Structures are given as structure tokens and as C-alpha cells.
Amino acid sequence: MEFITSWFNNNQVMLQDIAIKFIVALLILFIGKMVAKLIRKGVQKLLEHKNVDNTVISFTSSLVYGLVILISFIAAISHLGFNTSSLVAIVGAAGLAIGLALQGSLSNFASGILLITLKPFKSGDFVEVSGTAGVVEEVNIFSTQLRTGDNKTVIIPNGSITSGTITNYSKKPTRRIDLIIGVSYDADLAKTREILTQITSNHELVLKDQAVTIGVSELADNSVNFVVRPWVKTENYWPVYFELLESIKLALDEAGIEIPYPQLSVHVNQENSNES
Known part of the structure; x- marks a missing residue:
């Protein structure tokens, strides 16, 4: 018991320093969470003002919120004295691996945001994209759904749409x-x-x-x-x-006016031969 009391007395300054750092780290996390909520609300209001699709609003605001929380966490553990360079490298490597694995999906996602934001067409428009013509039924994050003239449903990845020509037959009155x-x-x-x-x-x-x-x-x-x-x-x-x-x-x-069509005239020359 005397040993513990003596140790606390000898290391009182160090313990106070650790306690202060721990409290500051908690404050960083708390403030970071508050800032993340404010930024998320700001992003939501901005996208709603621009009439962006609700799915995009939800995904984008959640992504921004998560990034701010992650930055706050790294700042908090860095304040505690931990070396965060390795953690940042691991997170970066993991992000790169996930990005490469989901390259096609991320491309479709980015294209979906462009389609919903720029609005080259909307639901109900008759368009021709990626060699398919039809009425737009849904514009989602990763794909767009068309209904063709013979009532088939065609789902086209958004990346294919934005990388090609978009013809909107309904855009003009x-x-x-x-x-x-x-x-x-x-x-x-x-x-x-x-x-x-x-x-x-x-x-x-x-x-x-x-x-x-x-x-x-x-x-x-x-x-x-x-x-x-x-x-x-x-x-x-x-x-x-x-x-x-x-x-x-x-x-x-x-009126007796002829509409011609291609005709092929065949002339047969018949030769008579005398048999002896």
C-alpha cells in the first residue's frame, strides 16, 4: 500500500498530464461529433435546395459525417501521444484496396450523382442511351431503368450512360x-x-x-x-x-402520281438452233 501511495506521489505530474490529455481527447471527439452533425445538416440542406435525389442526399451526408468522425478520432489519439502515421497509412491502403475492388461500382455511383445533379433527363422522358431507346422510369444511384416501346425493362449502369451520347427526345416542347x-x-x-x-x-x-x-x-x-x-x-x-x-x-x-419502288427487268435472249 505504501508502494502504491509512493508511486502516485512520485508520478503525480505525469498522471495529471495523462488525465488532461485524455480529457482533451474526449473533448476533441465530442466537438468533432458536433461539427460532423452540423456539416451533415448543411450538406443535406444544400442538396435539398438543389433538388437532388433523396438517396444521394442520404448517402452523401452520411459519408461526410463519417469522414469528419474519422478525422476527429485520428486527432484525438494523436493528442494522446500515439503515432498516427501508421494508422493513416493503413486506412489509406484499405481505402485504395476497396476503391480498386469497387472501381466499377464507384464509377456508376459518381455517374449517378452527375445524372441526378445535372439532370440531362428525368422520369417520363423518352431517351436513347447506350444504344437503347425507351422511357425513363427510375434514375438510381448506380443504374437507370428504361421501359422500351415493347414494354421491356432495361437497366443500364450509369457509368455507361455518362460515358456515351445521351439523346433526349422529350427535352424540347x-x-x-x-x-x-x-x-x-x-x-x-x-x-x-x-x-x-x-x-x-x-x-x-x-x-x-x-x-x-x-x-x-x-x-x-x-x-x-x-x-x-x-x-x-x-x-x-x-x-x-x-x-x-x-x-x-x-x-x-x-391523283394518279406513282410512288416508284426498285424493279429489276430481266431480258432473255432465246437462240434457235437447227438440228441436222
Whole structure:
């Protein structure tokens, strides 16, 4: 008992120093936790203000919170006198290994954040990405889900989307229909133009405040090709496209204007031989 009392008396300064360092370390952890919460709330408010997806907000704020806590922990044990260089090296090596192992997933995650933040398309848009065309159903952190015209669900990794070309057919309120109508070289071109102009002008869904381009675009091998380019609202594109094609075909047939198609003429030369 006397030995313990003597040891405490002889090492009182050292013990006080250790106690102070321990208390300061606890304060560092406590303050670090408070700062982490404040930063997490700030990040959440910032992302919510920018209308970022809730999944991204939750993941990003949690990641920031964890990083601040980790920094606070390293600072606390460093204050206690421990050598943190080895710990930092271990954490860095572990992070590098995890990053390499999850390289594809991290790429998709980063691409998902870009898609949700920059919003090149949104749910309900008709887009073409990575060689697939369809309606966007969901934009998630790692992948985007499309519904094709024949009602198939296609899930595309976000990394593939951001690394390629994105075509958004729903972004603009209006679209131009491009039709190519071929008629015979014997056809009356003025009459053909008149019919094409009448059909596009009379269609109720063709926009009247946008000029319709109608003209000869090519003297092809089998036909004289007209371009017909009316403007419509984006949601009316396909209905008007199909209706115009049908109406033009019926009108040209009624006017006796031939729509040619490739034909192959075969000439057979027959030789008569006299048998002796």
C-alpha cells in the first residue's frame, strides 16, 4: 500500500498530464461529433435546395459525417501521444484496396450523382442511351431503368450512360418530322408539291406558327425525292408521323402520281438452233 501511495506521489505530474490529455481527447471527439452533425445538416440542406435525389442526399451526408468522425478520432489519439502515421497509412491502403475492388461500382455511383445533379433527363422522358431507346422510369444511384416501346425493362449502369451520347427526345416542347416521299420521274412535280402542302396544312396537329419545308431533295436512281418537314408538339410526333404517311400515300394514289419502288427487268435472249 505504501508502494502504491509512493508511486502516485512520485508520478503525480505525469498522471495529471495523462488525465488532461485524455480529457482533451474526449473533448476533441465530442466537438468533432458536433461539427460532423452540423456539416451533415448543411450538406443535406444544400442538396435539398438543389433538388437532388433523396438517396444521394442520404448517402452523401452520411459519408461526410463519417469522414469528419474519422478525422476527429485520428486527432484525438494523436493528442494522446500515439503515432498516427501508421494508422493513416493503413486506412489509406484499405481505402485504395476497396476503391480498386469497387472501381466499377464507384464509377456508376459518381455517374449517378452527375445524372441526378445535372439532370440531362428525368422520369417520363423518352431517351436513347447506350444504344437503347425507351422511357425513363427510375434514375438510381448506380443504374437507370428504361421501359422500351415493347414494354421491356432495361437497366443500364450509369457509368455507361455518362460515358456515351445521351439523346433526349422529350427535352424540347416541339419536334420536326422528317419525311422523304419519292415519286416517279414522270410525275407532275408542281402537283405533287401542292398535294404535300395541302395535307400538311390541313392536319390539325401540325403547328401553324412553324414553317413547313417541302422541296425536292434528291434525284435518286428510281425516284424524285421530296422532303416534307412539318413541326409538331413532342408528344404528337409519332401519331402525326404515321397519319401523314398514310394520308400522303392515299392522296398521291388518288391523283394518279406513282410512288416508284426498285424493279429489276430481266431480258432473255432465246437462240434457235437447227438440228441436222
